[in-house]
Amino acid sequence: MWVVQVQLQQFMCIGVIKISSEQFTIEQFYKHLSNGQLMAGKCKQCGKLHLPPRPLCDKCLSQKFKWIKISKEGKLLTYTTIYVAPQQFQAMVPYSVGIVQLEGELKLPGMIMNLSENQLKIGMSLEIDFNSCKNTLLWPDWPRYCFRKSGHK
């Protein structure tokens, strides 16, 4: 039985790729976030910025990228307050989510914390917060980000 398990483990490990900071993946994006950095992947060939980063540039099909630090500041493009949520989020309702325009063409969606719906306005300034949004209600257990009023601290 022991031998079978060892062989099984060896079998399952074949082809496992370790994620390093050189890899332009969604997991690495979230790892940077947990270090307090909002990072996009920049294509070294055509210059397109990718948020989230991707391993293949959808514009020029290159696989060569570098990390670029993005400003935490953005503008609210649209928002909604959710009253009916999936089971994992039901304890939080009502909560607001929005899509925030960051620099260039980059956008990110996320929860908007500590602002009630009547305080939200399209075009208002928000900033991304990676310290106080630890809810990991869905697999995997990586830290999340959320949005707050600019200069909240």
Add this chain to the structure above:
Amino acid sequence: MKGKPLVSIVSAGLSKFGKLEGMYAREIFAFAAKEAFERCPKLDPKNDIKAMFIGHMGESYEHQGHTGASVADWAGLLNIPATRTEAACASSGVALRSGIFAVLSGLADVVMVGGVEKMTHRTTGEVTEYLAMAADYPFEQWHGITFPGLYALMAKAHMHKYGTTESQMAKVAVKNHYHGSLNPKAHMQKEITIEKVLSSIPIATPLKLYDCSLISDGASCVILAKPEIAAKLTDNPVHIIGSGQASDTIGLYERKSLTSLLSSKLASRTAYDMAGVNSKDIDLAEVHDCFTFAELMAYEDLNFCEIGKGGKMVENSETKLGGRLPINTSGGLKAKGHPVGATGTAQAYEMYLQLTGQADRRQVRDAKIGLTHNVGGSGSTATIHVYRSD
């Protein structure tokens, strides 16, 4: 006459839509299949039907994958090749296209395409979770963004940009519930008022309960044939003369426009060009009104009106039965119901009834050219089909 037939519809079937307690998806599908067999007495289903494509979105509802084989079996069609297609709420729009490909390839002269979903035995929280699987996982689902939430984000942006109102959205619900009241197979067959929509509980602001399509059980199918074969099977075929499909980013946030679906625009352009028609030639349409706002956006994306004017179109009753371009005469997803995998071919079923003059109390007079618009997710997939009567 416009539009060379790609394939011809020789028959169609639809189960009752609604809360079908005590039935599995494959059992519900059997009722849709049986209706299609009975509508076409010259067809010998067991010998003539050579392949099957079935749209089905979620394994989670019944803990059951591998829908192609199980549905083919329960429809009495073993051992034909049976394939499941999945593109969220556009699963059977994609099945319909796959059937067209199969017939045009020459490998099968007659195919059955359809779709099914069994949803109502799950709680609203569970259904909300399963439907959200069609959205981006690490950026939308993780952040608690639901499907109504995604369409609410688009609705809010549209209201801000074009002045679209909640009353205009409510009017879509009122219209489609009126149409549903004329459809004995619709989930909801009661008329509602604007006040009822506007005072219903919030789901994802500005969308309220009556802005949302229904969680329903149901199945649908159509039988496609090569046009020469169709002429031998029925005196009253409906021809599919255009088919388009396009994809877009899985995440709404990655798109340039938050007030329009590029996939709908691109797929409709392909389908119009193939059919040799333009939007002015369309006599009636079934559009993907998963939320009332989505119907208004569809008017614009399909070029039925100018961008930003969708709200005005419903306000002027142009899309109501008797109006210049009746839309969702079946009741749409809003009132007929939205068993997600079944929706695309349920739209084709309505078009088959309308263009063969069998739509009874909701018949559109002199309907010759129709369009169906089936969207998956927040617009990551769109399929468009254009039909004409014989």
